[in-house]
Amino acid sequence: MKDRDSLAKVVGEKIRGRILDGRLKPGERLVEDRLSLELGVSRVPVREALLGLSREGLVRIEPRRGATVTDATPETVAELVEVRTLLEGLNARLAARRHDPAIVAELRDTLRRGNAAAKNGTAEELSRLNAEFHERLAVASRNIVLSEIMRGLRERTSLVFMLNGRARAREDWQEHAGVLAAVIDGDEELAALLAARHVENAATAFAKTHAAAADKAAD
Amino acid sequence: MKDRDSLAKVVGEKIRGRILDGRLKPGERLVEDRLSLELGVSRVPVREALLGLSREGLVRIEPRRGATVTDATPETVAELVEVRTLLEGLNARLAARRHDPAIVAELRDTLRRGNAAAKNGTAEELSRLNAEFHERLAVASRNIVLSEIMRGLRERTSLVFMLNGRARAREDWQEHAGVLAAVIDGDEELAALLAARHVENAATAFAKTHAAAADKAAD
DNA sequence: TTTGCAACAATTGTATACAATGTATCCCGC
């Protein structure tokens, strides 16, 4: 069991994890030296990891000024949602066209656990299961190019939507169930529509709570 | 006028250029040491450049076995086309919604030069102008996230479609003109449809000539 | 107090050096 992956990859995953679970907050500086000390490696793998994350949009690198966790502007969030809505639609359509039994079984499993977590799971658990559902749905389309683009978009949006917290958990999983049902039926149109709406709903929910939070902060 | 960009970026552009114009062919190995000698820099910027290109899908890195120019399988090409078709459609729709006069003027300019080159331009010139048209069209949508995803997809498909050569040049630019006209009219539906078809047409043209070439090679 | 600037500190960018891994070559016994 040798360590088969390059350190850069491992380090990248670690940093990605810290960003996605909020230990590293948007706007925070990512100093190479500090990270390399913390992770016990030299600066080179850290640099390479940051470079990779920047290509995914999770990290922003300004030449000669270092890396920071991406702090998405409202405009960028809107753009992300616009694109992701379309792609989740396409993806669901393709998934419905294939409706591969093995993958459907996996999705059902995730759905079951997701419903359970929506009742009494931690926020972290919900977030993980949500990612799992969308990841498996992405696999179901059998389009690797699409899957990878969507993974990137999801990670970037999840940074933002995470703020929705548990509030929308029940609706989230009801919508997931709807998409899955359409996929199982092979109903491409419905699957596409529901998947696209699912993204839009999450976005508007976020917009509302965020606007409310902003008002509160303005007091 | 200092050199403001990091060497990694410069090196990346150089390698990208060599891939896109065919000096580096799909499947070819990209040995770090050789590239660093050729470009007169150390291996570090080369590594970082290759890493960046691999994130764009232009280069494939196998752990501890080095980098090669991506050699797309027919399946991957189909996936790329599937996604690109949809996104070019969305992009054209958004461009039509905005129809910004300044950008339209730029597009007209590119279109004029493209038409000229379709008559009597080099293949290299045509390729460059084609990229320019699509790049400007991407800007016209005013969705940066979308633009960047599309740039990546375009580069990867152009690696393949380049083989179409001058054969389709006239049709290409007629279709470009159609899309632009719809954008100017603000006709979102038509713009989306024509842009999507443009990609599909290029893909089927490629499939035909490629199949013919394969048959020929099989003799 | 504020402005300008100079020295310094922090940090990134690049090069070189070394370690680990993968690949090819050669030799030997059969």
Next chain:
DNA sequence: GCGGGATACATTGTATACAATTGTTGCAAA
């Protein structure tokens, strides 16, 4: 002649060292 394995070579992965750039602090002059 032909597998099998040891050895040498090529290449990537990581660490360290140095150069270049940016940001900051202290201090003096207006």
